[in-house]
Amino acid sequence: MTKRYEDASWKESMRIKLDVNNMFAETVGEEHGYTKADVDSMKERVIAGHKAIRAAKEAGDLGFMELPESHKAIAKEIKEYADANKDKYDNFVVLGIGGSALGNIALQTALNHPYYNLNKEARNGYPRLFVPDNVDPTRLKGLLETLDLSRTVFNVISKSGGTAETMSQFLTARAMVVEELGEDAVGNHFIATTSQHSGNLIKIAKEEGMKTYYIPENVGGRFSVMTPVGLISAAFTGIDIEELLAGAAYMDEICNTDDLWKNPAYLNAVLQYLADQDGKPMSVMMPYAHDLKDLADWYRQLWAESLGKKYDRQGKVVNVGPTPVKALGATDQHSQAQLYMEGPFDKVVTFLEVDNYKETLEIAPGYKDISGVSYLGGHTFNELLTVEKKATELALVDNNRLNCTVTFPEVNAFTIGQFFYMYELSTALMGEFYDINAFDQPGVELGKQYAYGVLEREGFAEMKEKFDARPKKDENLIL
Numbered sequence: 001m002t003k004r005y006e007d008a009s010w011k012e013s014m015r016i017k018l019d020v021n022n023m024f025a026e027t028v029g030e031e032h033g034y035t036k037a038d039v040d041s042m043k044e045r046v047i048a049g050h051k052a053i054r055a056a057k058e059a060g061d062l063g064f065m066e067l068p069e070s071h072k073a074i075a076k077e078i079k080e081y082a083d084a085n086k087d088k089y090d091n092f093v094v095l096g097i098g099g100s101a102l103g104n105i106a107l108q109t110a111l112n113h114p115y116y117n118l119n120k121e122a123r124n125g126y127p128r129l130f131v132p133d134n135v136d137p138t139r140l141k142g143l144l145e146t147l148d149l150s151r152t153v154f155n156v157i158s159k160s161g162g163t164a165e166t167m168s169q170f171l172t173a174r175a176m177v178v179e180e181l182g183e184d185a186v187g188n189h190f191i192a193t194t195s196q197h198s199g200n201l202i203k204i205a206k207e208e209g210m211k212t213y214y215i216p217e218n219v220g221g222r223f224s225v226m227t228p229v230g231l232i233s234a235a236f237t238g239i240d241i242e243e244l245l246a247g248a249a250y251m252d253e254i255c256n257t258d259d260l261w262k263n264p265a266y267l268n269a270v271l272q273y274l275a276d277q278d279g280k281p282m283s284v285m286m287p288y289a290h291d292l293k294d295l296a297d298w299y300r301q302l303w304a305e306s307l308g309k310k311y312d313r314q315g316k317v318v319n320v321g322p323t324p325v326k327a328l329g330a331t332d333q334h335s336q337a338q339l340y341m342e343g344p345f346d347k348v349v350t351f352l353e354v355d356n357y358k359e360t361l362e363i364a365p366g367y368k369d370i371s372g373v374s375y376l377g378g379h380t381f382n383e384l385l386t387v388e389k390k391a392t393e394l395a396l397v398d399n400n401r402l403n404c405t406v407t408f409p410e411v412n413a414f415t416i417g418q419f420f421y422m423y424e425l426s427t428a429l430m431g432e433f434y435d436i437n438a439f440d441q442p443g444v445e446l447g448k449q450y451a452y453g454v455l456e457r458e459g460f461a462e463m464k465e466k467f468d469a470r471p472k473k474d475e476n477l478i479l
């Protein structure tokens with residue numbers, strides 16, 4: 001059977017679009033807006049960056065770019081596995097953190113019913129999904145005590161196979177499963193998604209007879225949503241993961257050009273980079289659709305861990321990186337908008353908007369005699385949210401504030417796949433502009449090592465000593 005994403009005209013109709021009009025001087029004024037010449041001044045750097053990115057892909061260093069092709073067969077296998085096993089479980093739990101959780105959450109929020117876990121009909125025979133994504137004791141205990149463990153499967157996701165938060169979650173969930181169902185049950189209730197060749201999780205998974213899926217060595221956690229990291233929970237909740245990859249492949253086709261005026265990932269990177277260089281380091285992502293809200297969370301990790309760096313590739317201290325911020329329309333119009341309109345000129349707002357929401361809901365008419373209320377009746381919530389986005393956008397323009405918009409014709413697996421890929425590629429080019437390694441995260445290590453020391457992990461005694469020798473706090477400064 002032909003899939004809709006094999007049809008060229010459907011694909012074209014589902015293309016997500018980046019509108020950067022409001023980044024230019026003609027719209028937001030000369031003081032803050034850019035000219036086409038400003039953008040063109042980045043042409044040579046884009047061409048060089050494109051060359052470097054494509055060469056790195058050829059060399060096998062940019063795994064995320066291979067996924068739309070390399071994971072087609074894996075996605076098919078995952079889908080078959082999920083469909084064959086979904087009836088065994090009422091609950092699917094992701095144990096992971098950061099890049100091993102955020103993509104799962106973003107996919108679920110974007111593509112499944114907003115009350116998926118509560119709505120049996122919407123689940124259509126698939127298990128509920130839980131992604132605790134943290135080690136808060138109240139939250140985790142609450143979850144583990146609530147679930148019927150005999151009907152629950154856990155996907156333990158960790159690229160390194162040793163992240164303290166994830167392994168703690170695993171240890172605890174495993175102990176509860178063993179207590180309730182016996183040692184032999186572990187293999188049936190845990191999947192491991194990890195690096196094939198390194199780390200402790202793969203060793204444990206093999207010993208325990210757990211089903212294993214692999215995260216390619218050349219794909220970092222925050223770029224891994226389209227590996228088994230994101231694909232398994234998506235398949236277990238009925239998301240069309242093959243269509244998701246097709247969306248990414250489509251964006252890869254669109255972006256395989258060094259012409260920045262034709263390449264949305266690159267044009268986005270250029271404008272965000274120019275803005276950052278110009279004293280506008282706050283990069284706000286503001287979806288006007290609740291189902292896109294967790295894309296902004298995914299984006300925060302992608303941008304922050306990839307671009308926030310102390311050293312450039314020559315080892316010079318540069319301390320660069322824009323600050324990604326998430327907001328939500330219309331909710332944050334009533335919380336953040338005042339700041340965005342009148343506060344410092346340090347932000348670029350990227351709106352995410354949707355042409356066709358999954359549902360249409362009319363605002364009920366009423367109170368004919370009160371014009372300040374009755375005007376709403378007969379309109380739809382779709383109109384209200386869309387109009388509010390356009391109104392906020394214009395208000396930003398009126399206040400000379402830089403902003404741009406990514407439009408989703410619909411929110412579906414194909415458009416979400418495009419979005420992930422476009423932002424991943426933008427990130428890679430931003431890395432070229434800053435001349436940094438966008439694929440490591442050395443800055444998170446120090447905090448982890450102190451924690452290991454305090455928790456008395458073997459090999460970290462020195463960190464405990466340093467921690468214990470930390471400067472005493474001045475009590476007068478604690479009120």
Ligand SMILES: O=P(O)(O)OC[C@H]1O[C@](O)(CO)[C@@H](O)[C@@H]1O
Pocket residue numbers: 097098099100157158159160161162163166221222305441444
């Ligand atoms: O998948 P892992 O190795 O458990 O790592 C989880 C997260 O931790 C980080 O390494 C940061 O601490 C992220 O880059 C990563 O997504």
